[in-house]
Every structure is written in structure tokens, then in C-alpha cells.
Amino acid sequence: MPMRSSQYLLSTKKETPASAEIISHQLMIRAGMIRKLASGMYTWLPSGLRVLNKVTNIVREEMVRAGALEILMPMVQPADLWQESGRWDEYGPELLRLNDRHKRDFVLGPTHEEVITNLVKREVSSYKQLPLNLFQIQTKFRDEVRPRFGVMRSREFIMKDAYSFHLTQESLETSYQNMFRAYCNIFERIGLSYRPVIADNGSIGGSMSHEFHVLADSGEDAIAFSTESDFAANVEMAELTPSNSAPDAPQGEMHLVETPKATTIAELVEQFPVAVEKTVKTLVVKASDSCESDLIALLVRGDHELNEVKAEKLDQVAAPLTFATEEEIRRSIGAGPGSLGPVNLPIPFIIDHSVASISDFAAGANIDGKHFFNINWQRDVEPGESADIRNVQAGDPSPDGNGVLEIKRGIEVGHIFQLGDKYSQSMNCGVLTESGKHQPLSMGCYGIGVTRIVAAAIEQNHDKFGITWPDAIAPFNVAIIPMNMHKSHRIQEAANQVYNQLLEAGIDVLIDDRKERPGVMFADMELVGIPHQIIIGERNLDEEKVEYKNRRSGEKQLMALNDIVGFVKGL
């Protein structure tokens, strides 16, 4: 739809609002795309909505092309469905619960597995109706602990969620691959630099899972890439194999050292002549029922970070992973968290693979204010079980054996899961097979954060003047900027002629017919990020010419007035 700026709500701002931390949030406010209503809740203004609708249309078209059928489910859902699936108790405070006038329990839908499973259970009764893939594009609500970064992590947001239903795992895998390709098509059409990565399933359950990330420094997730292959995984999921190298031979005798001012690895390394790679951190978490102790210690090298997703998957560790309080640690170990280590540790412990292969290392003595130095496995303490429990770091070997890993930041804009029968079992959703037997269905689920894509696109496409939209999702594709249109009939005529021709050609054009100075118009059109500008001024019009300017490259060229529409149409 074309538009005249004098009849439009441009709502641009010169100043950056204080509360906006990241560039996309700042630019979305400055360019008049969104306004905050309350924490994590935003109104979409005309320019923002134009972009959002373009993204939505691409997502919808590609989903339909991939064979999915669009439906629309209620945003408010009855609590009994959530009780049936078990997530009423599992989901926690992120699930906004509310009552109707009869005091019946409802939730604001953060996702729709329950509703769709209930629907398919009622509507589908034969294997002949499978496979089936249903999707919707709809508002979700998650009561995030800390909404931030504008629509990047808001409480209310728009999501495309699709759910597929299958008789067999093979069929599920086919649909999963199909959705994988559809997602690639979507992000390619939008014009984003993205990567699919191996991901954790989290609380949604199931087995296989990929996230789609837009690469950006401001991303909240860390992604591990191989330098040599196309391996890519969320750092949460990137595995490490134990190194084959045995620890070096002990160099010195283990000895106890007074370390009153060292309660962290950083302090220890600063105050004593020990390399951080030769230190061990001891973290204490709640143990599971299968463990004889209430608590269990996890040991990682001083320069490594515990990977909570990996740790939680260990049999001996209670899920969800819960760190012991200082009080609990003192009660069972007799020392504070700053002085723990494997020697004389009264609770069971698991060491990271990388801890198993070091020698002459330093760790707490389980006595406040004291550390052991030159600890060696076997000689001084039994190493016990080792496991992969740390985050990968840049330079670690890639899990597929090719090259080493590098770490980049990403924004999660899509996530696909093979759910299996988690919901169809608990909610009794199945069909009769060919042999007349009742069988629960296999499910896949596939999400895209539609509103988040808009913010992610800006993180990837901006410069000092404002947004540099990819053509596919720009609010307008062409801006006409007439100089002194209100004093010159020639300019007015030329501008309107170009405007009408573009209108007829079906191009999204915005003509800036405000009575503003040129500088104001240029600045606004660049802030809003319209990819192509046509500048019409007296000087060039004397020669029947206008100027074309590319927003992204800044390139300008003079063109004949009569050629400009054809030129723009060809872009």
C-alpha cells in the first residue's frame, strides 16, 4: 500500500530513549515502529506493523507451501488441559494463570501443545488422516522473569507455531526435515544471515531438536561452530569427548596452604603462583534419589564453566539442577563454598573429563581458608567418575572430529522439535492403525518468533543513520523525497507523477509531502530504513532528471524522470 507522509503516523524521534539497551530496540522506538504499554508489552505503530505483516506473510506462504494447514486457537486456555499434560505443575510462574467469573482456572497460552493435542484427539481417528501438520500465527503470553530488549524478549509476542502428527517415527522425521527446509526458505526469503544449530529440548520434551539463530553480537545465546565442517550447536548442547592423554607425572608433594583471602579461583590465581588451568572449581548441587547423598559435587577446571544442561542430565543429579545453599554446604562438608575440593570431600563427586587429565592442581581443602596444592589423582585422591559437564570454549575440538570450535552469539528465532509421544500419551491422543489397533501419535512442533524476527533483522541491518531493511520486509520499498514541493508546481507535478506510476505498479511507496526541510525528510526516511529513495529537485528537473539513492550502499545516480519508475520496478 502506498502512502503520503502527511497522512501517515511517522512518529520518529531524534533522541534515543534511555531505557532501550540494544540497537534494535532503540531504532524501533526512534523509527516509530513500537511503543511500550507496560513491561514486556508493546503497541505496533503503522511502520512497525507493516514490517511485521511482511514477515508474517512470508512465514505463512512458506508454511502453506510446505503443506501445513492454518488454524487459529484461543489464547486463553482451560487449566484442565494443562493438568492433563502435567505442565500445570511443571511450568512455573512463567505461565500466567487467571480465573473467570466462575472462579474456573485458565491460563494465557504460552504455547499450544495441549490445545492442539486435544483438538487432534477429537478430530482424527484413523491412520488414513495422517500425517497432519497444523499451524497458527498468534499472540502468545509468557510472564518472563525479566522482559528486556524491546520485542526481543517481551512477555506478549507473536509466534508461528506448527504441530505435526504421525503414526511412525519415520513419518515424523520426514515432516521434521520438511519443516527444516521450510525454515531455511523463510529466513532466506526474509534476507537474514542465519544458522540452524543442534539444540536442547528443554522443558518441552522430546528427542531431536534444532534452533535457528540469527547471528548478532547482541544475541543472548552462545553458538559453537566448527572451523572446518558445518557442525553448529548451541553451547548448551556441544559435547566434548574425554581426551586420551593421561595426567602428567606428579611434580611435587601435596601440601596444605593458608589461603584466607582466596575464596574464588580468580583470587587464588592472583595471590598464588598457580596457573588457572591447574585449578579445580567445586560446585555443589542437589543430588537425585539414585544417589546415596543429598548433595553431590561437580568439579570443573578453574578456567571452565559448568554446563547446567549437561549436568542436569546426569543420573546422580536432581532435575531441575539446583545449587546447594551455603548453609547446606556447611552442614554436610564443614566448610564454605570458597574452600571446597576433592580431597577429604565427604560427599560423592563427579569430575569433568578435563579435570581427569590434569596433574599437580590446586583446589580447596574443605577447611575454611585453606587450599591443597599439587594434588594428583590416584596418589592423593581417587578420581571417581568423570563426565562431560562443562561448556565448550573457543579452540576445543569439534564434536564431529573436524576442526576446532569457535563461539558466536545468536538470536533464537526458530526452534523445531521432535516431541515423540509425550503429549499424545498423557492426553491420550491416538488413532486406529491399519490392523485396528489403537496407537498414540508421534508429534513434532515447530516455532518461529515472528515479532523477534523483526528485532533480529534490525540487529543485523543498521548503520549510523538508522535501519537498513532487507527489501523483503521493509515497511516501504521506495521513498519519494521532493525538495520544496510546496513552493514549486514542477516538483509537485513530477513527484505526483512518479508516485502515481509506482502506485499503479503495485510498489510500496511513501511520498514525503510534509512541509519539512530537506534535512528532516532525508533523516526520517533513512531512520525508517526505506531501501530506495527518489529525490526530486529543481536543479535536476531542469534536465528532466531525478536522483536515485540506495539506502544501504549510499550510492546515488541521476536518472531521466521518465526512466525512474522502470528502474525501480526492476530492482
Add this chain to the structure above:
RNA sequence: CGGUGAGUAGCGCAGCUUGGUAGCGCACUUGUUUUGGGUACAAGGGGUCGCAGGUUCAAAUCCUGUCUCACCGACCA
């Protein structure tokens, strides 16, 4: 939920220590000016100082409570 900080005009902020006419920049309105990169000048409109209570002759300012927002942390498909 813990820590820190902030709520004064649409936005960004000063004023609060030392209680006494509520201010500045941007934006907005009107006029003149300027006209290929956020012009200049002048005039003007707009605020129960987050809310409630207290102290005081007098509270934006001091005290108490409360709400909201932001940042850090924990949490999170």
C-alpha cells in the same frame, strides 16, 4: 525472587544536600526567516513533581509506607 538505581511537561534531564514563585533542551502551536542534509529569531500552550500518609505556618525537597520502571544476578520453548 535477591542486589542496585530511577520516577518532575510527550521525550531526555536539572532542581532535592540547605523546605518558601517548578525550570532547561528536544518535540508541539503561531509568525517571520531559511530551502539539497535535523535553519535562525520571536511569541505561546502544556506539569495535582508516581501514589498514600506524616512532620511543618509552608513539602518536588524532610520522614514512613506503597506502586511502577530500568540495570545486574538467578530463571527461561
